[in-house]
Amino acid sequence: MTLSHYLVLAAILFTVGAVGVLVRRNAIVVFMCVELMLNSVNLTLVTFARASGTVDGQIIAFFVMVVAAAEVVVGLAIIMSIYRTRRSASVDDANLLKY
Amino acid sequence: MSVLAAAVDTSVSLGTVEAVTFWILGPLALLGALGMVFSRNAVHSALFLVVTMLCLGVFYVVQEAPFLGAVQIIVYTGAIMILFLFVLMLVGRDSSDSVIETLRGQRVAATVLGIGFAGLVGAGIAEATRDTAATGLDAVQGGDVNNIEAIAALLFTRYLLAFEVTSALLITAAVGAMVLAHVQREPGTRRSQKELSKARFLTDRPGTLNGPGVFARGNSVAAPALLPDGRYAEESFATGIDPQEIDQLPRPGGRRQLGSPDDALGTLEGTPSGVPGGFGGGNLDEGENQR
Numbered sequence: 001m002t003l004s005h006y007l008v009l010a011a012i013l014f015t016v017g018a019v020g021v022l023v024r025r026n027a028i029v030v031f032m033c034v035e036l037m038l039n040s041v042n043l044t045l046v047t048f049a050r051a052s053g054t055v056d057g058q059i060i061a062f063f064v065m066v067v068a069a070a071e072v073v074v075g076l077a078i079i080m081s082i083y084r085t086r087r088s089a090s091v092d093d094a095n096l097l098k099y
Numbered sequence: 100m101s102v103l104a105a106a107v108d109t110s111v112s113l114g115t116v117e118a119v120t121f122w123i124l125g126p127l128a129l130l131g132a133l134g135m136v137f138s139r140n141a142v143h144s145a146l147f148l149v150v151t152m153l154c155l156g157v158f159y160v161v162q163e164a165p166f167l168g169a170v171q172i173i174v175y176t177g178a179i180m181i182l183f184l185f186v187l188m189l190v191g192r193d194s195s196d197s198v199i200e201t202l203r204g205q206r207v208a209a210t211v212l213g214i215g216f217a218g219l220v221g222a223g224i225a226e227a228t229r230d231t232a233a234t235g236l237d238a239v240q241g242g243d244v245n246n247i248e249a250i251a252a253l254l255f256t257r258y259l260l261a262f263e264v265t266s267a268l269l270i271t272a273a274v275g276a277m278v279l280a281h282v283q284r285e286p287g288t289r290r291s292q293k294e295l296s297k298a299r300f301l302t303d304r305p306g307t308l309n310g311p312g313v314f315a316r317g318n319s320v321a322a323p324a325l326l327p328d329g330r331y332a333e334e335s336f337a338t339g340i341d342p343q344e345i346d347q348l349p350r351p352g353g354r355r356q357l358g359s360p361d362d363a364l365g366t367l368e369g370t371p372s373g374v375p376g377g378f379g380g381g382n383l384d385e386g387e388n389q390r
Binding site for chain 2: 001002003004005006007008009011012013014015016017018019020022023024025026028029031032033035036039040042043046047049050051052053054055056058059061062063065066067068069070071072073074076077078079080081083084089092
């Protein structure tokens with residue numbers, strides 16, 4: 001059991017989140033997958049903070065959390081307004097900018 | 100640097116307790132992530148993600164970051180996931196994924212890509228960081244300086260500018276969410292109570308509709324309301340749920356249960372048996388005979 005176990009777990013979680021973004025259609029679930037990716041990066045940052053012996057990594061992880069919170073609020077508001085006009089939360093239906 | 104070099108020899112391997120924690124919670128976090136991606140129901144996805152986030156919060160605490168662990172649990176699983184659930188309920192739980200693939204073979208391609216990516220990155224990281232020493236944070240947050248003080252000392256000196264910019268980001272996000280989610284109605288487009296009342300009296304049924312379960316001896320939403328003659332009131336069928344025949348409590352039968360409050364209402368003599376809510380024709384006669 002070394003620190004690289006944490007890093008490998010974070011890499012796998014990141015991949016699962018990325019696959020989820022590619023596979024899922026529901027915009028809210030896609031958002032959750034993005035959250036999972038951000039979380040796995042936070043785990044990496046905390047692990048490296050421990051490896052390097054400083055708390056800088058923890059502070060960066062803290063900022064990531066703040067940015068994620070702001071992003072979720074705006075993203076969910078966008079999903080709400082899209083749902084209001086189209087009655088659908090599927091990412092495939094919002095293709096008005098396509099052509 | 101000499102401290103680092105000395106630490107490499109001693110602290111590459113972590114303690115047993117931490118290993119046990121990792122091998123229990125790591126697979127659990129992975130299961131949560133996979134469950135989130137593969138469950139059809141978006142609410143289940145959110146709950147699976149909560150599991151993963153709680154596991155990660157414990158990992159932060161184990162890795163000498165108790166403040167981040169608490170923030171993870173309070174802010175992420177407490178606030179952000181609840182926000183997700185709120186929006187899920189507003190948008191409608193049943194607006195789940197279509198199973199139709201827009202691009203042919205996209206799922207298979209994404210899965211293959213994911214496995215390949217995880218293999219490559221995981222193996223690369225494992226190889227590159229195999230000898231990374233857990234230097235530990237004793238130098239900065241051991242003794243009388245705890246984790247929060249160590250973070251604060253750095254956050255309000257070196258990262259002060261980023262911290263201040265963060266406040267601007269947060270207020271922008273709050274205003275942005277309000278602008279996006281707010282619906283401006285033209286004055287006069289919403290019908291007044293007077294107009295609504297007039298429109299209702301022009302219909303066949305000026306009164307209010309039966310709610311589900313009213314007059315029925317069951318309080319489930321799936322239980323339709325009963326009309327006075329025992330038929331189902333079709334206006335009371337709940338949307339989205341099939342009306343179900345639920346077990347009706349027997350009505351207290353007249354004189355046999357003297358003292359029950361329903362006695363004041365009289366008996367239900369003459370109610371045909373086999374009607375939901377009726378109590379079966381023979382009941383009262385039986386009571387009479389026994390007496």
